[in-house]
Amino acid sequence: MIMGGTAFPGASTYEISIQPSEIGTRMGILGTANNQINLSLEADGSLKLARGSEVEGEAGGKPVKNFTATVTSQIRLQPGHWYRIAVVYDLKTIKLYVDDKLEGEAECPPKAYHAFINHLTVGSLCGWVFKPHTFFKGDIRQIRLYGRNLSQNEFLK
Numbered sequence: 001m002i003m004g005g006t007a008f009p010g011a012s013t014y015e016i017s018i019q020p021s022e023i024g025t026r027m028g029i030l031g032t033a034n035n036q037i038n039l040s041l042e043a044d045g046s047l048k049l050a051r052g053s054e055v056e057g058e059a060g061g062k063p064v065k066n067f068t069a070t071v072t073s074q075i076r077l078q079p080g081h082w083y084r085i086a087v088v089y090d091l092k093t094i095k096l097y098v099d100d101k102l103e104g105e106a107e108c109p110p111k112a113y114h115a116f117i118n119h120l121t122v123g124s125l126c127g128w129v130f131k132p133h134t135f136f137k138g139d140i141r142q143i144r145l146y147g148r149n150l151s152q153n154e155f156l157k
Helices: none
Strands: 012-020 027-031 038-041 047-052 068-072 083-089 093-098 101-107 138-146
Touching: 012 027, 012 038, 047 083, 047 093, 068 093, 068 101
Parallel strands: none
Antiparallel strands: 012 083, 012 138, 027 038, 038 047, 047 068, 083 093, 093 101
16 A cells, blocks of 8 residues: 555556456456546456546545546456556546557546545555455556656656
8 A cells, every 4th residue: 555645636647567367356456445546457357447536525525426437448468468557647538558558548527535535555456544455466566656647658668
């Protein structure tokens, strides 16, 4: 778990390289409790990216409008292979890249309350604070987190 304002409320980029050791069950890759970013490897080998309205904001405020922006990859990951994944949020859309190829995007408005409850889990999804679950099985390397939206030519190679 990474603390200290790591799940950015605004424009951001998350990069991570993964090598799954198996496929067949859902596994978390990146997770937050307040819906800033959730990235999972699904049982069929696809990647599922989601960003949504906050669960809880300042002083326990609930979201006025609930939404979830979701992107599912076309590519199906295979065990034993390395994949470079980038998630880019530019305050309008959330985009998913695998090995420098855009896999999809979804409209996603900014939410001010994403600045609260901003821890990030790596290698799992996240329930409430300090409750990771749905763990990744495999290897992870080259994690980069940016508080801005990187262009595709700035990704790790």
